[in-house]
Amino acid sequence: MLPLIKTSIPPRETLMPRLEEVLYSGYVAQGDVVEQFERKFEEYIGGGHTLSLNSGTAALHIALILAGVNEGDEVISTALTAEPTNVAIKMVGAKVRWADVDYNTGNISADSIEKAINSKTKAIIVVDYAGIPVDVKRIQEISQKYNIPVIEDAAHALGAKYNEIKTGNHFPFTVYSFQAIKHLTTIDGGALQIADRDLYEKGKVIRWFGLDKKLSRLDNDITYQGYKYHMNNVNATIGLVQLENIENIIQRYIDNGRYFDEELKNINGVELIEYYPNTKPSYWLYTLKVENRDAFVKMMSENGVIASELHKRNDLHTYLNDYPTELPNLDAFYGKMVHIPCGWWVSDEDRAKIVKLIKSGW
Numbered sequence: 001m002l003p004l005i006k007t008s009i010p011p012r013e014t015l016m017p018r019l020e021e022v023l024y025s026g027y028v029a030q031g032d033v034v035e036q037f038e039r040k041f042e043e044y045i046g047g048g049h050t051l052s053l054n055s056g057t058a059a060l061h062i063a064l065i066l067a068g069v070n071e072g073d074e075v076i077s078t079a080l081t082a083e084p085t086n087v088a089i090k091m092v093g094a095k096v097r098w099a100d101v102d103y104n105t106g107n108i109s110a111d112s113i114e115k116a117i118n119s120k121t122k123a124i125i126v127v128d129y130a131g132i133p134v135d136v137k138r139i140q141e142i143s144q145k146y147n148i149p150v151i152e153d154a155a156h157a158l159g160a161k162y163n164e165i166k167t168g169n170h171f172p173f174t175v176y177s178f179q180a181i182k183h184l185t186t187i188d189g190g191a192l193q194i195a196d197r198d199l200y201e202k203g204k205v206i207r208w209f210g211l212d213k214k215l216s217r218l219d220n221d222i223t224y225q226g227y228k229y230h231m232n233n234v235n236a237t238i239g240l241v242q243l244e245n246i247e248n249i250i251q252r253y254i255d256n257g258r259y260f261d262e263e264l265k266n267i268n269g270v271e272l273i274e275y276y277p278n279t280k281p282s283y284w285l286y287t288l289k290v291e292n293r294d295a296f297v298k299m300m301s302e303n304g305v306i307a308s309e310l311h312k313r314n315d316l317h318t319y320l321n322d323y324p325t326e327l328p329n330l331d332a333f334y335g336k337m338v339h340i341p342c343g344w345w346v347s348d349e350d351r352a353k354i355v356k357l358i359k360s361g362w
């Protein structure tokens, strides 16, 4: 079966000597290698400050804290995402206020965000779903107009671009995940890309129990809640090796995505996703809207290709559904959406086969 997601680990000859070195170096905790990984990641993103962490969920949690979200506040979010996006809102004691998606893209709708804003709104989380950048321009405008910070959950969108500039540079906080199935994996891990230097310094303290690593343990005085969220030298070593080849890996997702954009045009029963102006997706998944989805999934599966929705819409989770909301665009989108394999493991033959299957009907 051709899978929808697959873990990418560098070749043994490249990775193992570096791993062996760090494992027996006597220093496997957070040290210089973590620092090196952060500086390299900043270079890759092309701006901001990288706070490396042990998960993307930790990055969401710290972003919400740095954005000043407290108990009883509200955060506007989308239900079309992986659960951590919205579970993190509950971690700071805030409530999730749903905005609808844009039917053409599956991403959070700027109009719907604006309608959902009220006096309790303290942050907006936007997700570049499946690697498709959000409507950056309009969301930046809303953020400025109402003075509400935006957290971009770019766990699906490493290497995606707006105006030729990578995700990580468009909002005060951008979240990355290095979990097993993401574009770049450190096995587990994450990063929060932070625009502001002072908030970055505060983030470092929050990720380490509220302790400042620049001071000795005895000189430290904890004045607010911190967590154990830091990355370690072992995961950072894997991250450094991954970064050496990340452009090639992501380019293969993009090449496959663009191939599908061209080849799946004008097919009966298929609607393609649209992209916002001046955006370049990094196609973590390739999403289609199809008529008669169950039959589509069955036909693909009978021919050796996995197709699926992958995520459950988050408003169907009782604990996350603080304010049950009519989401007509999401209803329409979710009723038809399906992902097909698009990543680095999809060969030229595989993608040609997928197109042929879809053209043959279901």
Ligand SMILES: *Cc1c(COP(=O)(O)O)cnc(C)c1O
Pocket: 054, 055, 056, 057, 058, 081, 082, 084, 085, 127, 153, 155, 156, 176, 177, 178, 179, 189, 190
């Ligand atoms: C994977 C993912 C996360 C969380 O990342 P972890 O590293 O698993 O904590 C957050 N948001 C989205 C959209 C994700 O896909």
